[in-house]
Amino acid sequence: MVERVGRVTSVVRAAAQWWARRPAWTRPAWRRRAGARAGSAWTRGRALAAAAVLTAALLVFHRAVPNTAVGLGSLLESFLPWLGLVVVVLLALALLRRSALALVALLLPVAAWTYLFGPLLLPAPDSGPEDLVVVQHNVSDENTDPAGTARALAAAEPDLIALQELVRPALDVYVRTLAPDYPYRTVRGTVGLWSKHPLTADRTLDIKPRGIEEEWSRGLRAAVRTPHGEIAVYVAHLPSVRVGAGGLASSWRDESAGLLGRAVAAEELNTVILLGDLNGTVDDRALDPLTTRLNVAERGVALSFPAAFPLARIDQVMARSATVGRIRALPATGSDHLPVVARVTRPYL
Known part of the structure; x- marks a missing residue:
């Protein structure tokens, strides 16, 4: 009996081995395709x-x-x-x-x-005593807490604060709240600059695209007398872009970027700092009139828009004859943008 069981077991084992090594043509078509x-x-x-x-x-x-x-x-x-x-x-x-x-x-x-x-993503280089700390923020014309926004920006202790979408009565609140620490300011249209250092030669910057017929003023230029030399500071808010079924609508933004780039190129002061909501990233070719003339941030990602879930940094700090060492985003305010703060090193002054 035991011998018969052993013989049956051997036959089953041999059959199983043959089945495993059987020719491919004997296998189902679906199994051959899967293999x-x-x-x-x-x-x-x-x-x-x-x-x-x-x-x-x-x-x-x-x-x-x-x-x-x-x-x-x-x-x-x-x-x-x-x-x-x-x-x-x-x-x-x-x-x-x-x-x-x-x-x-x-x-x-x-x-x-x-x-x-x-x-x-690398660590930022050590800062020096001559560095300028600057803050850039589109405060939003729908901001319901301008005083809180101003205090949050001042808490970063920057030398310069650039703001866009300034409208009354919120503008008056920014002026009152920032005045104790930033006695120097200039506002042109809906953009403004607050400074710890004296401002001179401030003027409106014409970056208005030809297609816009209504009143529109979104650029300024001012000279800042710092303890280490005079610099030119530009504040700008380029037109918005729209993403729709037809693609990216950006012709006004692109034209305005070209006008701003030409203004920077004509600047007589050696050192220039540009602060603004440029409605474009530094990789966007539309900002070539600026990125080919100015240095961009070397460290930091600082995604700034939209504030609820930042996807891109469209708030920029750029410089000529200076280095933007690191840029980072600050906590959310009452705006749909996040503020960004950067340290600007001026090796050529």
Whole structure:
């Protein structure tokens, strides 16, 4: 009896081994297709690898994406750092698929993102006694707590405070609240500059696009007499952009940026600081008239808009003959923007 059971067991084992090693043509069609799709670690995930290469190409060659009428290039550049999230998603999918091919391909966008944005995450260099601390904030014309906003900005102890969307009666509140610490100010239209140092030669800056017919004043220029020399400070609020089904509508913003860039180029003082809501990121080609003439922040991300869930930094601090060492966002105020604070080093004064 035992011998018969052993013989049956041997036959079953042999049949199982044959079934496992049976020819491919004896297997069901669906199983053959699944096996072909599975492949090896170096053949799985070809689509993921292609997506990784495309992401790297968009990071490195974003200027090659045409702007045309829909503003696709500017739209991509406005959210360029967020391609890092695409890399994270692709990494998770590559690990899930156990695709060595996709993992190797992901080295390309990782390297591109690190090269473009990695330096922003490094520690800021040590500050010096001659540095200027500046605050930039679009306070919103619908801000219901201008006094609280002014106190929050002054708490950062900046040398200069630039504000946009100043309207009455809120403007009077900003003037009263900031006056004790910032005795010098100039307001032109809806933009203003408060300073701890004397202001001279302040004037309206004409950056109004041709298509705007109503009264519109969103730029000023002033000279600031600091203890270490005189500098020119520009405060600007470029026109808004709109994202819709037709793409990015930004022609007024782009024209205004060009006018502002020409004004900066004509500035006679050596050192220039630009503070403003530019309605564009420093990667957006529309701001080339400014970013090709001025230095941008070397450290810090400081996403500033919208305040509820910041996606981009459109509030900028730029400088000529000076370095914007680090920029960071301050806590939310009553505005739909977050304030940003930066330290400006002036090595050439």
